[in-house]
Amino acid sequence: MNLSKEETLQKEAVAKREDRLDVVYFECLEIMKMPEKWKVDKRGNIIAVYPHPIVSREAYKIEGIQYLPHKSYYLPEVLMARHIYWEDLLNNDAKPDVAKIAKTRKPRKTNVVVTEELRAEIVRMANSGIPSKEIAEAVGASRTTVNNYIRKHRELIKEWAELKYLGLSAREIAEHYNVTEKTVWYHLQKEGYYTPKKTGFKRYSPEIIKGWVRLKDNGATYKEIAEAMGISDKVVKTYVLEYRKQAKETV
CATH class of the missing domain: 1.10.10 (Arc Repressor Mutant, subunit A)
Structure with missing residues (x-):
């Protein structure tokens, strides 16, 4: 089938864009393989911090590297599509239809890279009392993945509670973890560490x-x-x- 000049140009443009996204995707993987560093926090404690790529808004380039006190990293949506593409290519030894994947199926239930928005939704559903099995079915991830994110979230909130008990303010904790002060208080209350106007803060x-x-x-x-x-x-x-x-x- 002969393609028109316009169709050919569009196809070439898509191929170039995918190639550029692949470069950024693999650069992200290489950055995340870099060794951790050690940092002294505001309380004088020595903690491990891990490399996180800073991706441009269009995901066309890596703008830098930031070090954060956790390993979790969430791929932008366009890079997630490339992640799915390369997983299928390696697993099936055949090029999948990425557009079809995006429209007709949920993310793979193994090695799912959960977005920031999806992680927040998992936590919100868990806080509402929804069983992890139902959450997994709703978000298209495995039950193990959902349970891992819920566990990591609760470990993070416990860490916030420990820091609060040691004397850090909610604002200091928020700045350290790059969240809002309101978020810190909200999750401390949700996990039972803080009850406004009753017992106050609990470790x-x-x-x-x-x-x-x-x-x-x-x-x-x-x-x-x-x-x-x-x-x-x-x-x-x-x-x-x-x-x-x-x-x-x-x-």
Whole structure:
């Protein structure tokens, strides 16, 4: 079939664009393979920071490298299409129809690169009590992937709670993790570390404190619980007594 001059030019333009996106995509992979660095945070702690490529708005070039205290990186949508293309090419040894993939199927359920928006949606659905199986079906990822993102999110919020307990303000935490102060307070409250106008800020979630109460009821001493947690027995005692007090007030 003979193509018109206009169709030929359009085809060449698409090919050039894909080639350019491939260059950026593989540059991203190379940057993410670079070794981590060490950084002193605002509290004087030495932490590991990891390389993240800074991609231009059109995803046509790498504008730089930034180092952040986590390994997660989310590909722009156009680079995600190239990611799917190369995965299929390597797995099937045949060039797939990328346009067809984008229109007719969900992302692969293995090695899914979840976008920032999709990750936020996974967390929102989990906070609403939706089971991970249903979340996985809704977003087109595997259940393992969904559970991993939920676990990483909760570990991150626990880290924020630890920093808040050590004296950092919500604003300092927000600046360090490149989020808004409102986001910090929102997730601390959602995970049970903070209750406005009631008990204030808590370092440990209600589930952890309930576990301490059960251990105490089963005969464990404050010291034994504290040693298992690596904290002071006075801290355990304070939380357990406060929990019992609140339980009595709600009866």
